[in-house]
Amino acid sequence: MFWLNMLGILIVITVMVTFYRFTTRLIRIPLKGFEVIWWGIGFIACHVVLENSLPGLTERLSDQYASFTSLVLTLQYALLLLGCVLLLYGAYQLLGSLQNQLKPQYEMLVERSLVGVFRVENNKITYANPRLGEIFGGSRENLVGIDLSDLVHGEDVKLVQDAIENSIAEETPVNIEFRAVHASGRELLIQALGDSVKTVDGQVFQATIQEITGQLRFEEEMRKSEERFRRLLEHSQETVVIHDMGKIEFVNPSGARLLSAENENLLIGKDLLEFFPAESREEMVRHFEDIRDNDAQEFLSELKMIRADGRTAFVEMRNLPFPNDGRKSIQNLIRDNTARKKASDLLSGHKQRRESMALGTPFADI
Numbered sequence: 376m377f378w379l380n381m382l383g384i385l386i387v388i389t390v391m392v393t394f395y396r397f398t399t400r401l402i403r404i405p406l407k408g409f410e411v412i413w414w415g416i417g418f419i420a421c422h423v424v425l426e427n428s429l430p431g432l433t434e435r436l437s438d439q440y441a442s443f444t445s446l447v448l449t450l451q452y453a454l455l456l457l458g459c460v461l462l463l464y465g466a467y468q469l470l471g472s473l474q475n476q477l478k479p480q481y482e483m484l485v486e487r488s489l490v491g492v493f494r495v496e497n498n499k500i501t502y503a504n505p506r507l508g509e510i511f512g513g514s515r516e517n518l519v520g521i522d523l524s525d526l527v528h529g530e531d532v533k534l535v536q537d538a539i540e541n542s543i544a545e546e547t548p549v550n551i552e553f554r555a556v557h558a559s560g561r562e563l564l565i566q567a568l569g570d571s572v573k574t575v576d577g578q579v580f581q582a583t584i585q586e587i588t589g590q591l592r593f594e595e596e597m598r599k600s601e602e603r604f605r606r607l608l609e610h611s612q613e614t615v616v617i618h619d620m621g622k623i624e625f626v627n628p629s630g631a632r633l634l635s636a637e638n639e640n641l642l643i644g645k646d647l648l649e650f651f652p653a654e655s656r657e658e659m660v661r662h663f664e665d666i667r668d669n670d671a672q673e674f675l676s677e678l679k680m681i682r683a684d685g686r687t688a689f690v691e692m693r694n695l696p697f698p699n700d701g702r703k704s705i706q707n708l709i710r711d712n713t714a715r716k717k718a719s720d721l722l723s724g725h726k727q728r729r730e731s732m733a734l735g736t737p738f739a740d741i
Contacts, residue, residue: 411461411465411468412461412462412465412466412469414458414461414465415457415458415459415460415461415462415463415464415465416458416462417458418454418455418457418458418461419454419455419458419459419462420458421454421458422451422452422454422455422458485504486504486505488504488506488583489506490506490583490584490585491503491504491506491507491509491510491583491584491585492504492506492507492581492582492583492584493507493518493523493581493582493584494579494580494581495523495539495579495580495581495582496576496579496580498522498523498524498536498539499520499521499522499523500518500519500520500521500522500523501519501520501579502519502581503515503518503519507584510563510565510584510585510586511526511555511556511557511558511563512557512558512559513558523535523539524536526555526556527553527555527556528553528554528555528556528562530554531553531554531555534551534553535551535553535567538551539569539580542569542570542571542580543571543578543579543580546570546571546578547570547571548568548569548570549567549568549569549570549582550566550567550568551566551567552564552565552566552567552587553565553567562588563586563588564586564587564588564591565584565585565586565587566584566585566587567582567583567584568582568583568584569581569582569583570582608627609627609628611627611629612629613629613708613709613710614626614627614629614630614633614690614707614708614709614710614711615627615629615630615706615707615708615709616630616647616706616707616709617697617699617704617705617706617707618647618704618705618707619699619702619704619705620660620663620664620667620705621646621647621648621660621663622644622645622646622647623642623643623644623645623646623647624643624699624704625643626639626642626643627639630642630709633680633682633688633690633709633711634650634680634682634683635682635683635684635686636683647707648660650680650681650682650683651678651679651680651681652679652681655678655679662675662694663694663705666694666695666696666705667696667703667705670696671694671696672693672694672695672696673693673694674691674692674693674694675691675692675693675694676691676692677689677691678690678691678692687713688711688713689711689712689713689716690709690710690711690712690713691709691710691712692707692708692710693707693708694706694707695707695708
């Protein structure tokens with residue numbers, strides 16, 4: 376039985392070595408400590424085999440072999456102790472090896488980053504990547520060693536200092552926007568994301584920054600452009616309606632006047648088809664589907680609409696596709712021709728009367 380357990384230990388060691396060789400071929404990155412860990416696992420496995428075999432062995436051996444039993448027991452716990460030591464040492468080597476492997480890759484990412492990266496200790500910049508120098512109009516070498524406050528606008532220095540101090544004291548991340556000064560003297564608007572980090576020298580603060588001056592300028596221009604566009608729609612004499620297959624999503628004040636609504640907000644969510652005669656609604660749905668599915672543009676004239684108060688309006692309509700948050704809506708430009716049609720009908724009536732007078736036809740026959 377004892378020799379069978381010894382054979383089991385040999386098999387365990389053989390399997391461990393074979394598995395180690397197999398895994399090291401799969402892993403391309405050389406990792407120190409990997410082999411030591413496997414030896415530690417092997418010794419612990421041998422301890423388990425001896426522990427299971429020792430009770431049966433002591434029952435079979437007489438008193439004259441008690442010393443041998445004691446030797447096996449000592450070997451058993453020696454294997455356990457050695458296995459644990461090898462596991463801890465191997466794990467230590469493996470972590471160090473991983474750190475050495477990942478550190479150059481991390482540094483490469485930081486050095487080539489599209490955002491500025493810096494580290495601050497006692498308000499002094501101790502590290503700056505190349506992008507940080509580009510943001511402030513200099514080189515990274517000129518930034519290392521200077522006070523961070525030298526780069527910050529005078530009115531925002533306290534804001535930045537308080538944010539860094541709070542981050543270090545409370546170990547919390549910060550996200551702030553502040554004004555900075557370019558080497559040329561122009562003002563920059565900066566967004567910084569940072570956090571405190573523990574090092575062997577104590578707590579330090581590191582952050583990434585990006586200039587958002589151009590972004591804010593673009594957003595401001597977009598806001599002004601949208602405001603101008605909205606004012607143009609609000610003061611337009613033509614009705615502008617944006618809808619999703621009839622469901623109204625936007626209508627300008629002219630649309631409210633055309634449809635006899637108290638204000639445009641009361642029309643949001645209503646079905647535009649309700650303002651067309653029942654006999655023409657099916658045709659309007661076909662027009663809307665063609666615009667949505669084929670990006671078609673259509674011009675419709677002499678359309679009849681029914682206002683909210685029941686009166687009839689004659690309009691002409693231009694239908695256009697309208698991109699709306701990733702989906703297709705429909706934009707209608709509607710012109711009210713009711714007054715023009717009435718005038719046209721009135722002129723047509725006068726013309727017929729003149730012609731009938733010239734021909735001597737009684738008015739009743741017209």
